[in-house]
Amino acid sequence: MAKHRGRGIAAIEYPTGMNQNGDPSQAWIKLKMDGRVDVFAGTVDIGQGSKTVHSQIVADTLGVPMDWVTMDTSNTDSSAFCMGTFASRGTFIGGNAVRLAAEKVRNRILEIGGELLEIDPGDLEIIDGEVIAKGSPDKKIGVGDIAGAATFVKGELISGQGTALKDYATLDPETGAVTIPPHSAISYAACAVEVEVDEETGDVRVLKMSQVYDVGCAINPTMVEGQIEGGAIQGLGLGLLENCYPYYPSNDHRGGQFGSYLAPSMEDLPELECIILENPSADGPFGAKAIGEMANNAQPPAIATAIYNAVGVWVTELPITPEKVLRALEAKAAGIPESVTTGKVVRYDEALSITSHQSADAVVTFAV
Amino acid sequence: MKAVGARLPRYDAHEHVSAGTRYVDDVRIPGTLWAKALRSPHDHAEIVSIDTSAAEAMEGVHAVVTYKDVHKNVHGHIEGLGVPGDEPLFAETHVRYKGQPVAAVAADNEALAIRATEAIQVTYKELPSLLDVRKAFDGDAPQVHHWGNWYPHFEGEMDRRQIRKGDIDQAFEQADVIVQGVYRPAAIEHIPMETQVCQVVPEAGGRFVVYSATQAMYFSMGVVAAHLNWPLNKLKFVGGTTGGGFGGKVDSATETITTLLAIKSHRPVRWRWTRMEEFLCSSTRAPWHMEIADAVTKDGWILGRKMLTLHDAGAFARFSPYGVTKHAFHHTGAYTIPNLEFNGYVVYTNRVPTTAMRGFGVTSVSFATETHIERIAQTIGMDPVELRMKNATRLGDTSPNGIPYVDPSTVPVIQAISDAAGVELSAHSRTMTSAMRSGEDLPEHLVAQMGNPEDH
Known part of the structure; x- marks a missing residue:
């Protein structure tokens, strides 16, 4: 029996930020007396690297070296409010909060620097931790000296706060129409997958995944690639392996341990290719859009299509297990057509089951 | 020196892979008690009685809590977004999924805590359970809740999320072909390396410090x-370091019950779910049932889409109404379809409540949309990549909810993936851009849907 190869392509889009907005993130920043920067934000780093990304945003907004910046997201006493790390909002919304706070701090640094240098703040810039007169680079003062002067001479704590918040988008319940964009931005991606399908066992191996992501501008390309690669393997699990209920809708035979729940492991790892396209967003920090959640969305359809192109069967219940592949191949061998045509309607899969359902007339409510 | 755009290492990567990072479970507070939950053994049952007296009398057991100990037992996670609560912290009159917490204990050690949960006597009267979303609407279906089997509180007290755009009947009339398909992605686990875990410590002045693995402190x-019913200054959350979340640690699954046990015992309490609990009792990604019928012309324009989505929420709504709305907003994928009729239901079943997971609401529809578009191409005998390019969202095209796209990238990402995968595009597709439609890219049926991207 033969192994067959096939390729599938899918393209997707994904919104940045909570659906319908209304999800603030806040941050505040203070300078230590040597100019080092403490950022207090509520964005939890769940492993995606938001602390590093936020530090990069603060460093460049202020014009100080990256290693001057410390992110403290450790507790709700000192950190400002953040809606949370979900909805692909950390880099964009959390990032805008720290950017806005850093802009206020930068402006205050320039004002005090202007007083000390006796130069209009508009003629100053901050480069690598020094406030420098534009066009006269010998006229300069360190941000540390400014912070020291503020603390010990002026009696001032240099600080700034920022809130990123987009208005809630109300919708028309009849049509779903909204009056303002219900997202902060939309990211796009496409994925090409090459699979090998074993006709005899139904086993599917993903050999290669190529992926293109438009994430606005990449604040940290290495971590964007980390999201893409990690998401790709989760997408592979969705497409081929994982299922809480192997005989759904029955809830028997649930896997209660790693040995009985198939998640992708290193042996499943295909060759991975990541391509980042940059199409800056208007409102994101330094043109960024989201990458987090979308990263496991394009692979399952690309895998299903690649399997079709390899052996000519559609499996549209995930995951596409060897059992489902073999059953589909058996049906095909038995001459069962993949679709049924009635007039101009071409129907794949089972008959549409519930389209005739109308909303109940009776008012139903949670209230007892 | 620019930091933005630089390939900088993650500040905590080395500590994460060399056991240097201190997670919630690494916090060591002397005198800490162990928490354990008594969970429902049934998919669906009425609770006849709960007797905690034997557990309370055990030496080394310092607190036993049930629904009676909670000021507001039923609280919805997104009540602020207009989604009323339907899930009790502890089951009171009914259990609606296997694994639902009925009571919790705090004891000197883990083994004793397990024995204490076993000493709690609960009498159940089993009820028929509903597991198949397709049967939820049947007249004789088992009832998950007294108000029915689907969520009734979308805006305007609608019992479903709707999208209505354009003239769907005309689109289906004008179509050369109508392509129908059904798509069913499965429930999956978040499988964080760190199971649900929480440590609560009573502090001076009546404050409680909650060490939490939450994604959202x-x-x-x-x-x-x-x-x-406490003001926020009685609590301090310590967190910000999470051993994997993927959406599953937004549920706040441990913090309230652990705090209740700390209040009642006046002791620090830790609750760390076992791997088995993480698999069987923590929320999952939802299974979805999606039916699509697309009105298509034989030269590859998608004129209209009818779609029915049944979202298997499990026993309680949690974030599901939000997820179905997001799903509805994105149910055309990366393409422009001018005429739409979408109905989406949050359907209750007697399984563990489903929740947010990476791609919430959209992962499902990406699978359905992209697989369906392949079948459309196959049905009309057209190259699927060319079909995608033809219908790709362009500047000024509008989303299902009527908002013009301001910086769409469907065209360039398909061009780039075609290059990477060695797919030959037509000359027209090779030179296409995301610019506003004109000429052969702007057929009559796409004129009315267009909006002005400058408006947003």
Whole structure:
């Protein structure tokens, strides 16, 4: 029996930020007396690297070296409010909060620097931790000296706060129409997958995944690639392996341990290719859009299509297990057509089951 | 020196892979008690009685809590977004999924805590359970809730999320072909390396410090405060370091119950779910049932889409109404379809509540849309990549909810993936851009849907 190869392509889009907005993130920043920067934000780093990304945003907004910046997201006493790390909002919304706070701090640094240098703040810039007169680079003062002067001479704590918040988008319940964009931005991606399908066992191996992501501008390309690669393997699990209920809708035979729940492991790892396209967003920090959640969305359809192109069967219940592949191949061998045509309607899969359902007339409510 | 755009290492990567990072479970507070939950053994049952007296009398057991100990037992995680609560912290009259918490204990050690949960006597009267979303609407279906088997509180007290755009009947009339398909992605686990875990410590002045693995400290703090009817200054959440979340640690699954046990025992309490609990009792990604019928011309324009989505929420709504709305907003994928009729239901079943997971609401529809578009191409005998390019969202095209796209990238990402995969595009597709439609890219049926991207 033969192994067959096939390729599938899918393209997707994904919104940045909570659906319908209304999800603030806040941050505040203070300078230590040597100019080092403490950022207090509520964005939890769940492993995606938001602390590093936020530090990069603060460093460049202020014009100080990256290693001057410390992110403290450790507790709700000192950190400002953040809606949370979900909805692909950390880099964009959390990032805008720290950017806005850093802009206020930068402006205050320039004002005090202007007083000390006796130069209009508009003629100053901050480069690598020094406030420098534009066009006269010998006229300069360190941000540390400014912070020291503020603390010990002026009696001032240099600080700034920022809130990123987009208005809630109300919708028309009849049509779903909204009056303002219900997202902060939309990211796009496409994925090409090459699979090998074993006709005899139904086993599917993903050999290669190529992926293109438009994430606005990449604040940290290495971590964007980390999201893409990690998401790709989760997408592979969705497409081929994982299922809480192997005989759904029955809830028997649930896997209660790693040995009985198939998640992708290193042996499943295909060759991975990541391509980042940059199409800056208007409102994101330094043109960024989201990458987090979308990263496991394009692979399952690309895998299903690649399997079709390899052996000519559609499996549209995930995951596409060897059992489902073999059953589909058996049906095909038995001459069962993949679709049924009635007039101009071409129907794949089972008959549409519930389209005739109308909303109940009776008012139903949670209230007892 | 620019930091933005630089390939900088993650500040904590080395500590994460060399056991240097201190997670919630690494916090060591002397005198800490172990928490354990008594969970429902049934998919669906009425609770006849709960007797905790034997557990309370055990030496080394310092607190036993049930629904009676919670100021506000039923609190919805997104009540602030207009989604009323339907899930009790502890089951009171009914259990609606296997694994639902009925009571919790705090004891000197883990083994004793397990024995204490076993000493709690609960009498159940089993009820028929509903597991198949397709049967939820049947007249004789088992009832998950007294109000029915689907969520009834979308805006305007609608019992479903709707999208209506354009003239769907005309689109289906004009179509050369109508392509129908059904798509069913499965429930999957989040499988974080760190199971659900929480440590609560009573402090001076009546404050409680909650060491939490939550993905959203303020959000979870709000959940605890709402259940307890406490102002936020009585709580301090310590967190910000999470051993994997993927959406599953937005549920605030441990913090309130652990805090209740700390209040009642006046002791620090830790609750760490076992791997088995993480698999069987923590929320999952939802299974979805999606039916699509697309009105298509034989030269590859998608004129209209009818779609029915049944979202298997499990026993309680949690974030599901939000997820179905997001799903509805994105149910055309990366393409422009001018005429739409979408109906989406949050359907209750007697399984573990489903929740947010990476791609919430959209992962499902990406699978359905992209697989369906392949079948359309196959049905009309057209190259699927060319079909995608033809219908790709362009500047000024409008989304299902009528908002013009301001910086769409469907065209360039398909061009780039075609290059990477060695797919030959037509000359027209090779030179296409995301610019506003004109000429052969702007057929009559796409004129009315267009909006002005400058408006947003």
